[in-house]
Amino acid sequence: MKRRHLLAAGLGALAAPAVARADTKFPDRTIRLVVPFPAGGATDVIGRMFADKLTHQLGQTVIVDNKSGAAGSIGAMEVKNAKPDGYTLLMATSSTHAINPTAYVNPPYDPIKDFTAISSVCVNPLVFYANPSLPDTMMELVELMKKNPGKYSYGSAGFGSIVHLAAEYLKRAVGGMDVLHVPYKGGAPAMQDVMAGNVAWSFETFSTLLPLHRAGKLRILAFCHSRRAAIAPEIPTMSEAGVKGYEAYTFNLILGPPGLPQYVLDRLDKASRQAMADPATIKFLEGNAAIPTPDTTPQRTEQFIKDELAKWAPIIRAADVKIS
Structure with a gap:
């Protein structure tokens, strides 16, 4: 009995480093960031900047892959159906995760269940x-x-x-x-x-x-935000102009396929927070009239999506927007 306990303890000691080694392998090859709109637009520009920041933080190249069409749904579907290993990510937007899920008569994905929330980058x-x-x-x-x-x-x-x-x-x-x-x-x-x-x-x-x-x-x-833009502080917010509480913006989030392993999510979360803590990131975003979201976490990112869905759904229905 004693020998069996010793053997089990020895195997456990061997197994623990093996698990640790598996957890630290990610990433060990190129990561693809799917931008669901054509090259040259605001989402693409911000996506390429953030891909460069993640490359620096992760020690592996992050490339942008433009997969446009169907108001961003084609790119979103590609990430939804990707292997949940962290090597295929999505630069999500208001189209993919605030509008399409309500506007489509038969939505091709669930904006919460079919993705893993990783990071918020900015609102525009x-x-x-x-x-x-x-x-x-x-x-x-x-x-x-x-x-x-x-x-x-x-x-x-x-x-x-x-x-x-x-x-x-x-x-x-x-x-x-x-x-x-x-x-x-x-x-x-x-x-x-x-x-x-x-x-x-x-x-x-x-x-x-x-x-x-x-x-x-x-x-x-x-x-259309709660605080003025850094590049044009002379222009009032919508609330200051008389329409209290009004905000309207696009946004950029980093999402993965559903079921990302926790160690992969943790690594991407840490890299994203480090990227958002870089003053150069903040300067770039503000220079493009975006509002950075440096206090990002996976939990806050998921809640942000839920809040945006709740905000826009009644407006979409009242305007009778239906995409078949």
């Missing part, structure tokens, strides 16, 4: 902008819309886009406005028609519009 707030001929304060413009029902229109980057939903959210937040929605195939043509006066106003990300605002070709009236 929208700005409200208008043609320069319109009032230069938010509440004066809203009052103009209310006094002229059906006369004005707003542009969006497409039916069901974050810009469309931000406008529908605004209409609810100010007690209703009768304005016509004009969907475009992207934010650029909507912006051109705002400048031309063909539509009155729209939403867009800050980095796209700031040069045009400063040149007087359009007017940014409000920043």
Whole structure:
């Protein structure tokens, strides 16, 4: 009996280092970060920056793989179906994890159960902008819309886009406005028609519009976040402009397939937090008008997704957004 106990203890001592060695092997090859949108856009730019930061922290190359289509669902599905070993990650966005799960008639994935939350990177707030001929304060413009029902229109980057939903959210937040929605195939043509006066106003990300605002070709009236943007602190938040509590933004999160082993999740969590603690990361994000989320954890990231789903679902349903 004593010999058996000694043998078991010896095997246990041998097994423990073996487990430890297995746990420290990750990562031992290239990691793929799937960006579910084309190269060159804001998500791609932030994804490439963060891939470089993770490469430095993990000691293995992290490459960006652009898998666009179906409003980000194609890339999200690829990660959902990947082997849960930490070598395939997703740069999730508001489209993939706040809009699509409600907007799709038959959602191709569950935004919580089909992914492992790892890290939050940033939110990228929208700005409200208008043609320069319109009032230069938010509440004066809203009052103009209310006094002229059906006369004005707003542009969006497409039916069901974050810009469309931000406008529908605004209409609810100010007690209703009768304005016509004009969907475009992207934010650029909507912006051109705002400048031309063909539509009155729209939403867009800050980095796209700031040069045009400063040149007087359009007017940014409000920043859709709780605090002002570092690159343009003179522009008020939406709450400061009179629409209390209003926030609308895209976001960037790092997610993995469901069922990531705990030691893999722990390693990715640590690397992500180290990347977000780098002052260069914060400077880069703020320089692109994004709001960094340095206090990231897997638990906070998952709760953030749940909160965004709860926020946008009633707006999506009220706007009758259905993607088949």
